[in-house]
Amino acid sequence: MKYLCLIYDNESGAAGMTREQGEALMGEYFAFTEAIKKSGHYVGGNALKPVSTATTVRLRQGKLSTTDGPFAETKEQLGGYYLIEAKDLNDAIQVAGKIPAAKTGSVEVRPIEVFG
């Protein structure tokens, strides 16, 4: 079963990092990605540009509206995701718990819907 692990963390935290801290974090992500590729969990994943680059789109009564930024003001922003293949939710939770942001922010685990 596929699960999407949505990574929420405080963007300004990453912005305030020193060069060394930033590189250390990148290293952690790199190692994590390698590890889940090796274990067969990895399907895909990406980091996202900051929330300030986001656009929200809605269609209401046939009228398209676009607004700046994400829907709600929160302390943690969606910063990236991994798509993983896991045996079940317990397996997915174990993988998600090793994503570096689990220590500072949070990771939402959502099963992927399969149609038909």
Next chain:
Amino acid sequence: MLATLIRLLGDFDRAEEAMHDAFTAALDAWPREGVPQNPRAWLVSTGRFKAIDKLRRNARFDAALSEVAEQLEAAAAAASAVRGEGAPGEEAEGEGVDDDRLRLIFTCCHPALSADARIALTLREVCGLETEQIARAFLTSAPTLAQRIVRAKGKILDARIPYQVPALAELPDRLDAVLHVIYLVFNEGYSASGGDALTRPDLSGEAIRLGRLLVDLLPEPEAIGLLALMLLHDARRPARTSADGEIVLLDAQDRSLWDRGQIDAGLGLVERALSFRRPGPYTLQAVIAAVHAQASDSATTDWAQIAGVYDVLLRIDPSPVVELNRAVAIAMRDGPHAGLAIIDRILARRELTDYHLAHTARADLCRRLGRTADAVSAYERALALTTQAPQRRFIERRLAELRSSLS
């Protein structure tokens, strides 16, 4: 039996239906053919095949179901091939049954489910209570509760929460979730959050039954500690209310009414939990309950030891409620002033300001210090925060006494 069928059929609803069908079949077959040698195995096996039949019949309308039916059939065939023959009545016994019950408990208490849903699902699936009974116990409507259970079952299926006992690495976290569910059920039974009665013995009874089951299946120190705690608290139940349903506080209780057999069982479990060293929060609370259980009255209670255990508890599992309880113990050890200072500090942090017991504790200490006006306002605050009838009457009695002493 339900626990085993859920494992075999992979679905709560399908398993419940299969169990019902198996009992119906037994009512028909057993009077004619006699009760089988192993009735449980007969029922499980019959339920399993009834479920597969039903799936196959419905598969005519839904292709996905035929796949499920085939999988289940293949699993059933493989199981009987291992045993060497296909007659019903040979389902694995003993250890397998215990494993299934543990699987059921851990799945119902999975931390990915909401706390409310865990409680409802555990009482429904593990304890076998009816939806109406659970709704009544938790003062909600049956449809609300049924909805909660449906949603939880939906999440188990959709997110694929596995039907298994967690691996050793996950166990501490997962066991905590199970213990917490049992503890919440017990607490609601021990001190109802609303309604006409102080206690709901049906709920505390279920919690104790669950605790015993867990200790039998998985004798972890904190499971033992929680069972000890529940037995020791529940032993006081006969003394906690008067004949007319009014609250009797610990220091005024007739301790000869305490259930000595249950206390002895609880004390034995405390010893057992402590033998593992490094006691957890439930074991520490059980130790405190044990100190009370061994004292003949409030005056001879070892309050210094109780306050000491609260110190440890506060260090390993800090919470404002533990702090409040510690304050009460310190008031008993060092006098009302010392306890009141701690309670005022907690309230000044704006914690527990909506917890009626914080205000009754404060009121009681003010009353003992002769600060009648402060006691009155604290009782008034507590009264506004509680909906449970005996609690309200108790506070109203205290208020009447204080007001008459003022005038």
